Amino acid sequence: MRTVLITGVGGSGRTTVAAATALATARSGQRTLLLSTDRAGALDEVFHPAGPAPAAEPAAETAPAPWSPPTELAPRLWVARIATPEYFRSELAAVQERARSVLDYLGANAVAAEEATELPGADAFALMATLRAVHQAADRAAAARAAGGPPRGWDVLVVDLPPAPEAIRLLGLPEQLGRYLRRLLPAERQASRALHPMLAQLAGVPVPAQRLYETFGRWQEDLAAVRRIIESDAVTVRLVAEPGPLAARALRAARAGLALHGCRVDAVIANRLLPVGSADPWLAAASGQQQAALKELREACGRGPAAPEHAAAEAAGGGPAAIPVREVPHAGRDPRGLADLGPLADAVGPVDARPDRPAAEPWTVEDRLADEGLLVWRLPLDGAERDDLSLVRRGDELVVTVGEFRRVLPLPSALRRCTVAGAGLHEGALRVRFAPDPRLWPRDH
Numbered sequence: 001m002r003t004v005l006i007t008g009v010g011g012s013g014r015t016t017v018a019a020a021t022a023l024a025t026a027r028s029g030q031r032t033l034l035l036s037t038d039r040a041g042a043l044d045e046v047f048h049p050a051g052p053a054p055a056a057e058p059a060a061e062t063a064p065a066p067w068s069p070p071t072e073l074a075p076r077l078w079v080a081r082i083a084t085p086e087y088f089r090s091e092l093a094a095v096q097e098r099a100r101s102v103l104d105y106l107g108a109n110a111v112a113a114e115e116a117t118e119l120p121g122a123d124a125f126a127l128m129a130t131l132r133a134v135h136q137a138a139d140r141a142a143a144a145r146a147a148g149g150p151p152r153g154w155d156v157l158v159v160d161l162p163p164a165p166e167a168i169r170l171l172g173l174p175e176q177l178g179r180y181l182r183r184l185l186p187a188e189r190q191a192s193r194a195l196h197p198m199l200a201q202l203a204g205v206p207v208p209a210q211r212l213y214e215t216f217g218r219w220q221e222d223l224a225a226v227r228r229i230i231e232s233d234a235v236t237v238r239l240v241a242e243p244g245p246l247a248a249r250a251l252r253a254a255r256a257g258l259a260l261h262g263c264r265v266d267a268v269i270a271n272r273l274l275p276v277g278s279a280d281p282w283l284a285a286a287s288g289q290q291q292a293a294l295k296e297l298r299e300a301c302g303r304g305p306a307a308p309e310h311a312a313a314e315a316a317g318g319g320p321a322a323i324p325v326r327e328v329p330h331a332g333r334d335p336r337g338l339a340d341l342g343p344l345a346d347a348v349g350p351v352d353a354r355p356d357r358p359a360a361e362p363w364t365v366e367d368r369l370a371d372e373g374l375l376v377w378r379l380p381l382d383g384a385e386r387d388d389l390s391l392v393r394r395g396d397e398l399v400v401t402v403g404e405f406r407r408v409l410p411l412p413s414a415l416r417r418c419t420v421a422g423a424g425l426h427e428g429a430l431r432v433r434f435a436p437d438p439r440l441w442p443r444d445h
Contacts, residue, residue: 001134001135001138001155001156001157002030002155002156002353003158003159003232003234003235003236004021004156004237004238004266005159005171005237005238006018006161006237007164007167007237007238007240008163008238008251008254008269009164009242009246009250010163011242012240012247013242014160014161014163015036015046015160016046016271016334016344017238017269017271017344019034019046019335019341020335021158021345021348021349021351022034022077022156022158023074023338023341023342023345024345024349024351025158025350025351026076026077027076027345027350028350030156030350030351031153031154032078032154032155032157032158033078033080033134033157034078034080035067035079035080035081035082035130035157036079036080036082036160037082037123037127037159037162038160043081043160046335046336046341047073047337066082066083066087066126066130067080067082067083067133068082068083078154084118084122084123085118087125087129088116088118088119088126089116089118092111098214124173128170128174131159131229132222132225132226134154135157135229137153138153138154138157140153156351158351164239164253164254165254165257168405171230171263174223174224174227174230175227175407176408178220178227179408181219181220185216228358230263231358233264233354233355233357233358233360234354234356236264236266237258237265238265238266238269239255239267240268240269240271241268241269241271242272243270243293245289245293247293247297248293248296248300251268251297251301252383253403253404254383255323255382255383256381256384256385256403257402257405259380259381259382260407261405261407262362265323266352268297268323268325268326269325269328270294270297270326270327270328272330273329273330274287274290275287275330276291294325298325300383301322302323327347328344328347329343329347331343363377363409365378365412365414365415366378366431369436373435373436374433374434375415375433376431376432376433376434377398377411377431377432378429378430379400379409379431380428380430381425381428381430382428383428384402384430385425388403389401389402389430391420393420396411397411398411398432415434418434418435418436419434419435420432420433420434421433421434421435
C-alpha cells in the first residue's frame with residue numbers, strides 16, 4: 001500500500017499539507033485515507049469550518065480499536081483519527097488478563113478500564129498498531145477486488161505525523177523495542193517455558209503463564225510487521241517547512257535522522273511562500289528573506305526549483321539523490337474547507353505510484369582487500385554533518401549517533417571479525433573502514 005508520512009518543522013502547516021496531499025491524490029483517481037494523530041481538532045478545522053464533522057458511515061472499512069471509523073469527506077477521500085485512549089485501555093486489559101496469575105499472587109488489583117488514562121508514549125504505540133491495521137485492511141480489500149468484489153479499501157495512505165524530531169524517534173521505535181524484547185526474553189528463555197508448570201509446583205509460586213509468553217510473541221510479531229511496512233519501497237516521507245532562517249538547518253537534521261533509520265524522503269514542501277515583487281516595503285522585506293531561505297533550502301536538497309530528474313538520479317544509485325522542492329504559496333489566511341484546499345492540492349500534487357516491496361538494503365560493504373587491505377561499510381546519511389557524528393563499536397554492533405538521533409546497527413557477518421580502522425563522511429555517505437583481525441578469526445582445536 002502506497003504510504004506517505006507527512007512531518008517537518010513544528011508550526012509549518014504539516015496538517016494542512018497532509019490534507020492537501022490527500023485531496024490531490026483522491027482527485028487523481030486513487031482511493032485515499034488520511035490518518036491524523038492530532039487531538040486538537042486541527043484537521044476538523046481544515047475540512048469542516050462551519051461545524052462538526054459528518055458522522056462516519058459504518059462500512060467494510062470500519063476500523064478496529066486503534067483508529068476511528070473513517071469518514072468520506074470527498075469522492076475517494078476518507079479521514080480517520082488514531083484512537084489512542086481506546087487502544088490503550090484495550091491493551092491494558094489484555095495484558096492484565098494474561099498476567100492474572102502473577103497479579104493474584106502479589107495481591108495486586110487490576111486497573112479498571114474506566115479509570116485507565118493513557119501513559120506518555122501511548123500515542124506512538126497506537127500509531128504503530130494503526131499502521132498495521134490499515135495495511136491489513138487494505139490487503140484484504142485488494143484481495144477481495146481481485147476476486148471480483150466491489151471497490152473497497154484504499155490505494156494510498158497519508159499520515160499526518162508530529163514534528164520531525166518526534167516523528168523520527170517514532171519511526172525508529174519498532175526496531176528499538178524489538179531489540180529490547182529480544183534482550184529481555186531471549187529465544188532460549190522462551191524455549192524453556194514448557195518446564196514452567198513443573199517449576200511452579202516445585203517452587204510454590206506462580207511463574208508467567210503461557211498466555212503472557214504469547215503476548216510477548218504477539219508484540220514481537222507486531223513490531224516486525226510495522227518494520228516491514230516502514231522499510232517498504234512504497235513508504236516515503238515528505239518534509240514540510242516554512243522557509244526562514246532556521247528552516248534549512250532543521251530540515252538537514254531531519255533528513256539525516258530519517259536516513260539513519262533508512263527512511264526515504266520523496267519531497268520537501270516549502271509552505272506559505274509570500275508573493276514577490278510587492279511595492280509594500282514590509283512585505284517586500286519579508287518575501288526577500290523567505291526567498292533567500294528558499295534558495296538555501298534548494299541548495300541543501302541538491303537542486304533548483306524544477307527537480308524533473310529526481311527519479312532518474314535516485315534510480316542511478318550514484319550518491320544521495322536530490323530531493324524535489326515543491327513551493328506552496330501563502331493563501332492569505334488559514335485554509336478552511338475543500339474550496340480553500342483545492343489550490344494547495346494543485347501546488348502539492350498527488351502521491352506517485354511506487355511498488356510495495358522490501359526496499360533494497362541501504363548499507364553496503366565494499367571489498368578493498370586487494371588494494372588497501374580493508375573492507376568499507378558505506379552508510380548513506382544524507383544531511384549529516386561531521387561534527388554531529390559519533391561511532392561506538394560494541395561487540396557485533398555499531399552504535400551510530402547523528403545529532404540527537406541514535407541507532408544500533410548489527411554488523412554484517414564479513415565485518416564481525418574485523419577491527420575499526422577509521423571512518424569518514426563524504427558526499428552524504430559515512431564510510432567506516434574495517435581491517436581484518438586474525439585474533440578474532442575462529443581457531444582450530
